[in-house]
Amino acid sequence: MSAQPVNTSVPPDHVTIEIDGRALVVPKGSMIIHAADKAGIPIPRFCYHEKLSIAASCRMCLVDVEKSPKPSPACATPVMDGMKVHTRSEKALKFQRSVMEFLLVNHPLDCPICDQGGECELQDVSLGYGRSVSRFNERKRVVADEDMGPLVATEMTRCIQCTRCVRFTDEIAGTQELGGMYRGENLQIGTYDGKPLTTELSGNVIDVCPVGALTNKVFQFKARPWELTSRESLGYHDALGSNLLLHVRRGEVLRTVPRENVQVNDCWLSDRDRYSHQGLYSADRADVPLKKVNGEWVEISWADALAEATAILSANKGDDLGVLVHPSTSNEEGALLARLAKGLGSSNIDHRINQRDFSDAAVAEAFGMPVAEIDKAAQIVVFGSNIRHEVPLLHARVRKAQVDNGARVHVVNPVDFDFAFNTASKQVVLPSQLADALGNAELRAAVAAANGNAVVLVGAIVENHPQAAQLRRAAAEFAAATGARLCRIPQGANALGLTRAGVLPAGKDAAAMLSAPRKAYVLYGIEPGLDFADTATALKALNAAKVVAFSQFACTSTRNVADLILPIGALPEIDATLTNLDGREQSARAGGKLAGQAREGWRVLRAIGGELAVAGFEFTDLAGLRASLAPVTVQVAASAAATAAALADGYEVVATTGIYRGDAVVRRASALQAHPLNAGPRVSLSPADATRLGLVTGQMAKVGSDAGRATLQVVVDSRVAAGSVWIESGHGATAPLGAARVTVVAA
Template identity: 45%
Template sequence: MLEIEIDGNKIAIPAGGTIMDAAAQVGVYIPHFCYHKKLSIAANCRMCLVQVEKAAKPMPACATPITDGMKVFTKSDYAVKAQKGVMEFLLINHPLDCPICDQGGECSLQDLAVGYGGSASRYQEVKRVVKEKDLGPLVSTDMTRCIHCTRCVRFGTEIAGIMEMGQVGRGEHSEIMPFINKTIDSELSGNIIDLCPVGALTSKPFRYTARSWELSRRRSVSPHDGLGSNLAVQVKNNRVMRVLPLENEAVNECWLSDKDRFSYEGLNSEQRLTKPMVKQDGKWIEVDWQAALEYVANGLKQIRELHGADSIGALATPHQTVEELYLLQKLMRGLGTGNVDARLRQTDFTSDTALTGAPWLGMPVAELDKLDRVLLIGSTLRQDHPLLAHRLRQAVKHGAQFNLVNPVDDDLLMKIANKAIVAPQAMVNTLAQIAATLATHTGKTLPATVVPLVADIAVNAENDAIALSLSSGERKAVLLGNMAQHHMQYADLHALAQVIAELSGATLGFLGEAANSVGAYIAGAVPVSGKAGLNSAAMLATPRKAYLLLGAEPELDSQNPSQAIRALQSADMVVAMSAYKHAALDYADVLLPIAPFTETAGTFISTEGRVQSFNGAVKPLGETRPAWKVLRVLGTMLGLNGFAYDTAEAVRQALLPHDEVPAGALNNSLSSFKVASVAVADAVMRIGEVPMYQADAIVRRAESLQKTHNAEAPVAQVNSAMLANLGIVSGGMVTVKQGEARAVVRVQVNDSLPQNCVRLASSHAHTAGLGAVMGEISLERA
């Protein structure tokens, strides 16, 4: 600890800190532009110049390390004169366009110019003008305003992991620009808007729509992935105008993914469903809520009486709130059936009877960047979990060894120590190899259920290197991503991952796909843990007479869309509770408009088991109602007990009386599950990952996100050897077949893919008619 005096305040702070760190500790504000606590020190704006006793000149507070006995003066005439001099230089070429600048009202330069700027400029020459840059559909530029703080440049290299912007030129000819006139395509690109201290980089979707002082602010939580990023939802005239990060070091720090930041456009989509609708004689008519709910209640009663309660099924998306999922399963079990599931994209459910709790991350999110060794199994990490990818990237920067078992070899923007890029049907075999050689490296014994499977298995060099990596280090994690959880042998992957974690002393974790992937288990909206009922795949493989859809668009959200559509079309009644008009117009009988997360109170349980509640930011649109209210009234009309809730808080208290997950409810262990086989099939398999901006109903309708490169139409990717065998030229059109399902798409060569694989995204309108996301597939010339 070193003693330092700042403006007469004596404090002791750890050695290695800077004057800026010390000032923050005692609450002394030092003006700055280029400094940011999450970025490296650049010291190029010079606005933080302070007076240091015995120093020959003013010193930059952000870059000056403290020394024992140092005396610093931040408000002395000497310091203020230096700061005013810097401000004068910054304003020399800055345009006087504050009235039309989107940064107005929240601009650091504007604020500091009040205290450190002059009443008039001594500079009489012509100001410079900088040509605008096209950074894509999300970020707008006015580069004449740029003060060259380089925050955006440092963010790209240090946080996003990719250098998409840089600085060229010298003096007043300096410019910040993307390389070779490329757009900014990082999944975290919107953060440069927050980082920019002036109006050089602003939000393109928000541009010229509102002033900052016109906006009211509401706390909320993102529904789009398992992290549960904290949001500040900004509202004007009962309309969400902008979403910004709400700082929480334990969750999203001060960052947001583009999906979380720009998806609000989908809330105001023209496809919003605002009135209940009932189909009569093949035509949709708008009705009042009473008529719609009576129609639903009477229909469910009749189907239960004629065919039994087991003929009714409920499919929910895990993006719904815990309260809604809880009431949905309570409604179904009140009717006499356990046919309710929120795991629509899961294919393999054979381990359900062996689950001992809700699969979760296995550790706090904040510990990810402190790991020494990581094995990631089956994940398009940057697409599925942008901010978890950032934390793992930081771990690698600090020396962690990152190992990967995956069917695709996307650039994760970090150093990969070892990787096994194998076809989906070879992933179980690969994990078995790692487990076998890991037992050798650690001197531990394999479980008896695994020994026969690996007795004669050959271990290749890549898998041996992964095992060797996991046998060292202290803080380790074995993580299963979305693709592993959608895998046709998910249970085997889970079991072998558990073996690997136990042999290596690692934590076993799951990267939750949606806001309530964990919450669905806690709410009982899955047929596991002693709750009898059919899973989502069984409900669609053997069609029910009636379906309740909660927020689900099965044609895009299910693991086998063509099968789902056939099942829904064959049902006697389909009730779609949705915020949007979607393909349910073709197969549903009733559409009930429910509120998205900004129009209702609710709770999400993140992948780390964190319970986060929020209130609505705006009033429900039109006659939209929160889904928990719809389910409450429907339960009452059906004559079921236990639906007398007046508020969402009351529903939450019934499930989570202490506002936290019950002890022991989170557990990744399988009890006595046996791996069936590690044999590798010869069939050609589809790799059908969910595209980043097709993950849920709101994101699909966010116009600006749909204009990005990450939202381009899916193409069938295969390696060049397979393409040559098929006699097809890259760039041509092919017919993709899965059983009776067909789709015509463009084909593209991708030599990073293993043999016998076709990478073709799911959850997209172009591929919605196909079959299983990881099923057998064939290609032929169109």
């Protein structure tokens, strides 16, 4: 046999095709639309979305394939070696124009009043492929709308049944809440039961909808797209640091949409990050400096406010001063706070305001496995986390790993939380037994079998537990023994950045400087009535001290404890950098206008540092500040080992933060507060414990601890481990309960 020439230019598992006369080398098994997109050849489409499965239902992407007697959908036709495709031939254009005409048969002629106008895929494609005059004379069909909740507005008569929203809730969110009902021309998309969407990612159906059927209810009829200016920013309600765009009109943030970054949030956005901008415009927004005079609040000028702040700090230097910082504070502000504390001789500075156990001097650490690789892990252990509420898009990564790549997910929790993935094993134990549960031989063997392609995700239930040091040690030992990568979720949007900026105590930690009160405190970005792990102890200490509060909100709890309120901007209003859970430093640009006389926090700190002649405040602008930034190493002081709770006869507390109660901005976003996931203050306990106490769902119960007491509604929930109660923090009603154990009796 004679030798045959070998085409070395085509890699293995690739084929050569031709699209509109252009020769392309593309992977086997890919679709025509993939090849065309990679080559920059436009093909119209509606149902196709690169992050969703292929439906091939709209037929808008029909193309002409040589030797094929019928048109082929580009999204569902695999490439073959030697294939020749025409996307703009007379035949292909006829197919596409005919499909466009059919799609518009029942579509309402309401473009002038449609909230999607100006950014509607159907509008754009119909301009190029639609007819100027309709040949359809029959009555158009009308579909009744259903209420999908406070976040997503519906106009289902516009729906073209592309099923993108259905596939999103099924494949990405994992909730299967949307589907097609009826048949033929009566087909319509809905929720079957008429209930609101409950997924924490529901806003993404707005982004994938190619028409105006699903729109943003909060933004609806507020502005036209061409009136908006886009600003790059970041999500600041969890440690993922989702990339997003703020859409702003005349300084007001009207809408938030995702900005694609495959290494962080892919192209999705959690509802918490999408709708929290509402909270920026709360009635109690701090917009002018305030000073307490004889128990009354008086508006003062910035010059007087800076002089007052300087006087308070000058009179309370060294160990008399405590600096408490919210963990979503930016790197720039954090670095200045660390410099300010050092210049005043105080080593009492901390951002770990939700932590209870400091005996191991634990600080935030970057993930041992990059978040973008977690969906490729073979074994995943979720340890002490309601991950779906804690970091919604990290939960989506875990689901993707399980659904797409067959990962085995193991859960060790005190509550059988609702997850959108299946579990290979599940242990629901008391909080005090979490460490022992990691010793399970079968679990260890399963994870060790992954040969290092495994990850342990450690969440807030562990990190904020009264005996957290023991649990962190157990997680580290488990990871070391099995070869898994340890990923401790930082407790705050910028906890890792503040750790690197030196916002850590060489002296007293957050708990110590409140249990042993200082004479004066700086509160930075904190809502004192809701943000501390032990609210009662915090308020007692703050009420007896001089307090300078740098705050976005002049809320009741801040007014009660502060002597001076300095209004500062929130992240969507300032230029800033945050460091996410991967250790990735990301930048946000100022979008919204500062409220009233509020100022960027770094400017206020710069002025105070300058007045106090503290080193490190010589810069004059943000660029100068950033040029001076460098990682700071702090030898963090460890506190005494945590002791067992005094109420030995009580119930162990499973404390989680409500998904929409985590910080001051989210708590003021009215649409999120109206969402079904915002369950409200309550105490959940197992059926066995409820029977023993004579309690039923809906009844009120008195819940007490050494810290305080509360009256809460009872929920009998079989998911809760017997011997414990599940209570969400972030609510005023649950704030007094800052303990590991509580007693429960009928009210």
